[in-house]
Amino acid sequence: MTVDTNELKSTEGRTWDVVVVGGGAAGLSAALLLTRVRRSVLVIDAGEPRNAPAARVGAHNVLGREGISPLELLRRGREEVASYGGEVVNGRVERVERGGSTFTITTQDGQRARARRVLVTTGLIDVLPDIPGLAERWGHDVIHCVYCHGWEARDTKVGVLGNFHQALLFRQMTDQVTLFAHHAPAELTDEQWEQLAALGIEVIHGTVTALETDTEQDKLTGARLASGTVIPLDTLVVAPTFTARGGFLEDLGLTLTPHPAVPGVQVAVDPSGFTGVQGVWAAGNVSDVLAAVPQSAGAGNTAGGAINMDLILEDARRATEAREAASATPFDSTMEAEVSRRVLGTRAHGLEGPA
Numbered sequence: 272m273t274v275d276t277n278e279l280k281s282t283e284g285r286t287w288d289v290v291v292v293g294g295g296a297a298g299l300s301a302a303l304l305l306t307r308v309r310r311s312v313l314v315i316d317a318g319e320p321r322n323a324p325a326a327r328v329g330a331h332n333v334l335g336r337e338g339i340s341p342l343e344l345l346r347r348g349r350e351e352v353a354s355y356g357g358e359v360v361n362g363r364v365e366r367v368e369r370g371g372s373t374f375t376i377t378t379q380d381g382q383r384a385r386a387r388r389v390l391v392t393t394g395l396i397d398v399l400p401d402i403p404g405l406a407e408r409w410g411h412d413v414i415h416c417v418y419c420h421g422w423e424a425r426d427t428k429v430g431v432l433g434n435f436h437q438a439l440l441f442r443q444m445t446d447q448v449t450l451f452a453h454h455a456p457a458e459l460t461d462e463q464w465e466q467l468a469a470l471g472i473e474v475i476h477g478t479v480t481a482l483e484t485d486t487e488q489d490k491l492t493g494a495r496l497a498s499g500t501v502i503p504l505d506t507l508v509v510a511p512t513f514t515a516r517g518g519f520l521e522d523l524g525l526t527l528t529p530h531p532a533v534p535g536v537q538v539a540v541d542p543s544g545f546t547g548v549q550g551v552w553a554a555g556n557v558s559d560v561l562a563a564v565p566q567s568a569g570a571g572n573t574a575g576g577a578i579n580m581d582l583i584l585e586d587a588r589r590a591t592e593a594r595e596a597a598s599a600t601p602f603d604s605t606m607e608a609e610v611s612r613r614v615l616g617t618r619a620h621g622l623e624g625p626a
Contacts, residue, residue, distance in 0.1 A: 287384065291313070291390045293316060293394060295394050295567065296345075297555025297562075299349065302314050303351055303352050303575075304572050305579060312356075312357040312358070314359040317364075321397065331418070331422070341564075363379040364378055364519055373386060374387075388551075388552070389550060391557055392557060394515075398513075404481055412490060412506050413509060416563070417441055421440070426444075427505035428504050430494055431448060435450070435463055435467075439470070439472075449504070477496045480497050482507065491504055510534070511535075512535055515537045517538050523548050524548060525538060532561075533560065535560045536560075537558050543577035544570060544573055546558075
């Protein structure tokens, strides 16, 4: 489903219940939930899904959609959101600003949308090791997650770039695992050396300077060391630095915080996805850099439900205030007639006399 950028112009002057910034699994799941409870929802998406390079190998562990192309999954998601009245437009959000009780979302080309609530689902950027030939193979035979792509690497020659724990994870899939010391941040302990030896994981010292590929067959063939030696490989496992896309949130006072377990930064949220800034939630990789497609979709649903309840409470408060304001209206002829009707009933027309 392709949406022209100009469609965003037609939304100017309208206040949406929710604007979702980012149209991946988290954003579209939230939008679907919210549109199904009759919230007006606009999704603004830059069209750069993190898992696009994996399109030909598919998204895995998605129950009922195992192996589906990530791009096909998003296409279906857009159609489902649109079927309930949500709108999905292309655009890159540059700024989110609060103005009273609403937010103004501005895209890079100067278009604007106004919303009562904002959900940020912009995902992350994988900052890859700077090795010639590596980025071109990313998402194909250069991978990072055993749960996402380990099955496809089973029983093949797997190299792991400087990460002890990844070496153990992929040893579960194949007995041909090589750990490249490369620029590992810390020396291995005696216990770790013993575990590697017991599992038959070879450790190679030296720096990996390039990847070798077979261009005709479009596949990885090996890793070249600084010494010139080439180690045959079918798959290389790396550990990227995960950087959430959230720089545009600075105007709201939100900053990215380091992940406690892996290299990377993300937006801090509570279990509902609330950021601590009134009216702003976040879900998916922008707030959990380790989340895969199912976790991101679940987080989007959770945040969508929390946003809807927040709007319900606000709507109820506004209705109460409006009713109280109406009850404070000065006594006039209309109100006098209504009071008489309630107190006197039919006697107001002389139909009943004194007992």
